[in-house]
């Protein structure tokens with residue numbers, strides 16, 4: 380982290396920015412940006428199978444080796460988490476994020492995705508969401524202690 384921060388700072392300095400112009404570029408600012416990227420980014424894993432197969436199945440099967448990178452998407456990065464989500468984000472053949480409904484969704488119902496492996500028990504899910512994402516999950520499934 381130290382090395383990358385210094386590299387970024389040097390790049391600004393080499394480009395002729397003054398100390399005053401890069402006063403915002405503190406180590407704390409850099410750590411905050413990295414944390415925001417980490418919490419809001421998606422690991423892109425290309426789904427296997429034909430487009431039709433994937434749309435028909437409840438969730439796409441994903442090839443762990445097919446991870447092609449991480450990205451932040453303007454809209455999906457705003458989706459809240461649910462341990463019993465009504466939509467699932469998947470990638471078919473490209474890095475364009477697609478949203479798949481996992482059940483019928485009422486007009487006006489909030490779309491919620493699952494940030495973690497939902498098959499874990501209540502305490503394990505809460506621990507991961509708290510340590511990895513910094514919040515206590517208040518979804519209906521957690522409230523019912525499932």
Ligand SMILES: C[S@@+](CC[C@H](N)C(=O)[O-])C[C@H]1O[C@@H](n2cnc3c(N)ncnc32)[C@H](O)[C@@H]1O
Nearest residue numbers: 419456457458459460461512514515516517518
């Ligand atoms: C990627 S943001 C989602 C959008 C966010 N709600 C907003 O208004 O910008 C993730 C944050 O939303 C909140 N959040 C998402 N799902 C939640 C849940 N199931 N229970 C409690 N807080 C949740 C947490 O504060 C979490 O850090």
